[in-house]
Amino acid sequence: MHELGILMEIVKTVEKFAVENQVDKIETLVLQIGEISSVIPEYMKKVYPAAVEDTMLENAELEIEILPANGLCLDCGKEFHATVCGGICPDCGSRNMKLVSGRDFFIKEIVCT
Template identity: 55%
Template sequence: MHELGVVIKVVKTVENFAKKNGITKIDTLVLQIGEISSIIPKYIEACYPAAVDGTLLQDTKLKIELLPGNGRCHKCYKEFNLIQCRNQCPDCGSHDLEVLSGREFLIKEIIAC
């Protein structure tokens, strides 16, 4: 489970941002995770309490937004959800595709008190 290391890095990044910007209390941290990224949201949620213990984020809420894994067919240019369509164009059946979104892992928002 590499999610703990990822969350620890996020905590350090947010703490550095808060210090540079004079933020002393954070209410909510919002993360965006792509549905075809290597990050599993439920593991992030499970690791979060341990990663924030004793830090500026200790009493924060975590909100995760899931970003869809979308692709475009190179043959017919149809855009579709890669998971729902199992990496196959629903129009022409091609597997020749381009990933448009879904691999992201972003700190979207830091909501200060």
């Protein structure tokens, strides 16, 4: 489970941001995770308390937004939700696609006071 290590690095990044911007309290941390990334949102939520213990984020809420795995059909140009469609373009039926999102991982927002 590499989610704990990822969260610990996020905590370092967020704390550095807080110090540089003279932030006293962080209320919410919002992460965006691609639906086919190697990071499992449920595991992130499970290990979050351990990762933030004794840090500025100890009382901060964790919010996770799932980014869809979108594909771009290289035959007709249609963008579509690749996992819902099974990698098949709903317009032309082609399997010739390029994944354009869904493996991403971002710190979207740090809500501070």
